[in-house]
Amino acid sequence: MIRHHINADYYDEARLRRISKEGKLLYKRRKETIERSFADSKQNHGYRYARYRGKAKVQSYAWLSCCVQNMKTIALREV
Structure with missing residues (x-):
């Protein structure tokens, strides 16, 4: 099998986790917590x-x- 990248197996595994039902729930939670934290840093704490x-x-x-x-x-x- 020809691989395009040495870590292609890991990329495929991560993609499968991301598109699973559990992965979608985790991503939704990430948007609520992590992205809000970065936005707060950028807006209020000088990260811009x-x-x-x-x-x-x-x-x-x-x-x-x-x-x-x-x-x-x-x-x-x-x-």
């Missing part, structure tokens, strides 16, 4: 543009933003 120059400074700001977002999530869950 880099404020600093240099990989180390941008990485530090990203870690700080993630901490803020996690604290906000924890605080909202407790209420």
Whole structure:
């Protein structure tokens, strides 16, 4: 059998999981949780543009933003 990519078997397996009934439910949940989190980061925590120059400074700001977002999530869950 001729394969187009060395990981084609894994791609096929992932595709089958994605189109299954369980995969569709998980994807729906992903849209509700993960995508909302990225949208919140982009809108409220400065992920739209880099404020600093240099990989180390941008990485530090990203870690700080993630901490803020996690604290906000924890605080909202407790209420």
